Amino acid sequence: MPSIPIRANNRRLVLLGAGPAGTESSRRPGVVWLVGAGPGDPDLLTVRAHRVIGGAEVVVHDGLVSDAILDLAPAAARRISVAKRKSRHAYPQDEINRMLTAFALEGLTVVRLKGGDPFIFGRGGEELEACRAAGVTCHVVPGVTAALAASAAAGAPLTHRGAAQAVTFVTGHAKAGETPDLDWPALARANQTVVIYMGLSNAAGIAAHLIAAGRSASTPALIVENASLPGERRLVTTLAGLGDAAGNLTGPALLIVGEAMALAQASIPACLAASPSALPLEQRR
Numbered sequence: 001m002p003s004i005p006i007r008a009n010n011r012r013l014v015l016l017g018a019g020p021a022g023t024e025s026s027r028r029p030g031v032v033w034l035v036g037a038g039p040g041d042p043d044l045l046t047v048r049a050h051r052v053i054g055g056a057e058v059v060v061h062d063g064l065v066s067d068a069i070l071d072l073a074p075a076a077a078r079r080i081s082v083a084k085r086k087s088r089h090a091y092p093q094d095e096i097n098r099m100l101t102a103f104a105l106e107g108l109t110v111v112r113l114k115g116g117d118p119f120i121f122g123r124g125g126e127e128l129e130a131c132r133a134a135g136v137t138c139h140v141v142p143g144v145t146a147a148l149a150a151s152a153a154a155g156a157p158l159t160h161r162g163a164a165q166a167v168t169f170v171t172g173h174a175k176a177g178e179t180p181d182l183d184w185p186a187l188a189r190a191n192q193t194v195v196i197y198m199g200l201s202n203a204a205g206i207a208a209h210l211i212a213a214g215r216s217a218s219t220p221a222l223i224v225e226n227a228s229l230p231g232e233r234r235l236v237t238t239l240a241g242l243g244d245a246a247g248n249l250t251g252p253a254l255l256i257v258g259e260a261m262a263l264a265q266a267s268i269p270a271c272l273a274a275s276p277s278a279l280p281l282e283q284r285r
């Protein structure tokens with residue numbers, strides 16, 4: 001197997017196949033594990049994820065994966081962050097796919113650690129397809145997606161008899177200044193919960209679309225920032241107040257809209273979050 005150069009960050013190359021020929025790792029087939037790391041708190045990692053991370057030879061991880069979880073990997077494992085940083089864009093998905101399959105084709109056990117669940121807005125499907133196309137075995141370990149952690153923390157169920165007969169996960173991500181192309185009339189029906197991932201910067205636009213499509217402006221809404229992490233903040237508001245409440249948050253955060261959010265317990269009042277100087281010192285960011 002020829003050596004394959006992989007750009008592990010802006011400064012250096014990782015050269016695969018640098019070990020002596022005929023070593024154990026060059027003989028046995030490698031594997032990619034797509035592992036859900038959960039929303040951040042290591043306590044929310046599954047037992048299987050814990051075990052798989054402990055057997056990693058290479059860990060390729062996103063920015064939302066905490067150090068406490070990364071530290072579960074063996075000290076000798078290579079750690080490669082593909083997180084977006086201020087100084088550069090995120091890794092192109094093709095490059096991540098190539099990295100995963102190249103390491104596995106070298107015979108290594110690769111753990112691709114993703115925040116939440118790999119198949120919920122995590123591009124896990126694309127990485128799975130890349131592994132299949134390259135003939136690399138790929139296993140998926142589910143993780144606790146952010147919506148589950150957020151609703152549990154707030155004490156507000158995503159489904160609730162009589163108040164929420166369905167729950168829909170949508171993306172709020174769109175080009176700057178635009179709202180995503182969603183089925184607004186379907187999402188505007190009453191008695192269902194809509195969870196919006198990556199919607200913080202479009203919160204006002206999303207709320208406007210839902211209201212224009214017929215959802216009541218007084219529908220209860222919850223924003224959870226840093227669910228399960230030490231800096232978790234929960235704001236209870238209404239659909240009409242969603243944009244203002246989201247104003248000063250920097251995320252990661254979820255917007256959750258629906259009648260069942262009337263049960264949500266706030267950590268701080270939404271009106272204070274919109275004006276950080278009004279917060280007690282220890283809650284300012």
Ligand SMILES: C[S@@+](CC[C@H](N)C(=O)[O-])C[C@H]1O[C@@H](n2cnc3c(N)ncnc32)[C@H](O)[C@@H]1O
Nearest residue numbers: 039116117120122145146197198226227252253
């Ligand atoms: C690219 S998506 C990844 C979702 C992830 N695969 C999951 O299942 O939770 C990133 C978005 O997930 C949400 N998110 C992830 N972790 C979160 C957390 N700890 N608290 C609140 N929202 C979170 C935010 O909306 C963030 O913008």
